[in-house]
Every structure is written in C-alpha cells, then in structure tokens.
Amino acid sequence: TQLRYTNLNDSAFGGKGWGYTLAFSNRLIAESRYHGDAFNLLLDGNAPTAGETLQVGDAFAQSYMYQQVEVGMVKSWVSEKASASMAFSVGFVNANWYRGFDAPSGTWYTDPIGSYIDLEAEDWRFETSNPEENGFFFPNGTGVSFSFQYEWHWKKRHMLAFSANDVGFIRWSQKSSSSNLDGSIRWEGVVLPNISNISEGFFEDYADSLQGDYLTENPNRAFSTALPMQFNISYGYKFHSLPLACYGQIRWRPLSPWLPLSTLGLLW
Secondary structure (H helix, E strand, O other): OEEEEEEOOOOHHHOOOEEEEEEEEEEEEEEEEOOHHHHHHHHHOOHHHOOOEEEOOOEEEEEEEEEEEEEEEEEEEEOOOEEEEEEEEEEEEEEEEEEEEEEOEEEEEEOOOOOOEEEEEEEEEEEEOOOOOOOOOOOOEEEEEEEEEEEEEEOOOEEEEEEEEEEEEEEEOOOOEEEEEEEEEEEOOOOOOOHHHOOOOHHHHHHHHHHHHHEEEEOOOOOEEEOOOEEEEEEEEEOOOOOOEEEEEEEEOOOOOOOOEEEEEEEO
C-alpha cells in the first residue's frame, strides 16, 4: 500500500521539466519455496514413504513488514517527435518484524519398520527479529532504499520503460536472533517413564534437550536482509491504422528464488 504526492514544478532548479515526489508506503511480504517431497511429508506424514529418501532441502521462506518514507525528483523532456521522463528517489525504512528460514539441502529417511528417522541437514538457518515486539510501526530495524525509473516515447508509437525499485537493505536490531542446524540427526523415539506418572513438563523438557543438542542458537545478534529489489523493463507499440497496441514486459527479482516474470499482451 502506498500514498504518493507528485508536484511537477517547471521552475525547480532554474530549469524546466523538474518536479518532486513524496511517498509513504507499508509493505508486507510473505513467500516460500519448497520441494514436493517436503510438501507431501507435511500433508501425509512419513508412513507412506517409509524406506524412501525424501528431499526436504532446497527450501526457503521469509516474511516481514516495514514502512518506507521516500523523497524523489522527476525530470521530463518533451519535443515534437519524442518525450522522456526520469525519476529517482531515496527512502528511509522502518522495519517491524522478520522471520526467515533457509535450507540449501537436506534429506529425510524413515526406517521401513519404524525404528528410527534420519534427518540430514546442511547449514539450515533460522533468523528472527525481536520476538517480544512485533507491532505495526515498531522500530525493530532500520534501512535505506533507492529507486530509479526511465520512460521514453517516440512518434507516439513506441514506448520503452525501465525501472529499479526498492534497492536497499534493512539492519535488524541487536535484540534479533539466529539459529543453525547442521549435521546428521537420528531420532529413535521417546522412552516414556511410568505412563501413569508423567510430569507436566516431560515433553517440553525433551523438546528442549533435542534443541540444545542439535540447534546452535545465537541470541542478541543483529543481522541484515536485502529489500525485495525488483527490475522491470517493458516495450510497447501502437499500430498506425488500428486502435490496437502490443506490449511486452519482464519483471525480475534478483535476490529471490523466482524466475523472471514475462508478459505479452494486446490492448484494444
């Protein structure tokens, strides 16, 4: 969501075609990528795939929210045959919360007779901002952003545009934390004491022991994340004798796991 004000003031800087923009935006982003084996494991459990080695690595997930205040300048050029405009802005970022998970590779194996489960984890990383404060507008991190846009029109038929948005970073506060899981884990189940006399904290203590043995925690550790920078390039052509135009566009987020999004279309 964004609220933007633009003023095209011809007298700025003593020349024509200058203007400025002010913008406030709130961004909430959640995304993930995972292997089909991991999805089936979560959906159906591990019994149907006992004896098979499942790929649970190559997984990625993150969610975060931040506000952005931007100040920018606009410059335009107009002639009889062509026109162009260029805009650039810098912004201050106030970040509220972040949760991130990255698992480059890993496998899961269930013994056919159910005696054990093997998990191979290679440099799995968990990162989180301050878990105590997650509210809207709470300053858990700060950062800067930069955006640029150029658009060109020629003979009222051709249009070419390029933009780079949200190039920047967020530095999360010292109250953030990270954890690492790396190595081989074999789980052979839980040995219960007298089932009629289990303490209230038995399972919680057991889970804490697993976490302490295999998970390396780094509390009170600041870290940085990149903003969801995106590059766009597009071209359009308007036909001479028909009220018809065609266009193509490519949108690319270089730091995300997604392929570039390509679009072709016709406008009547």
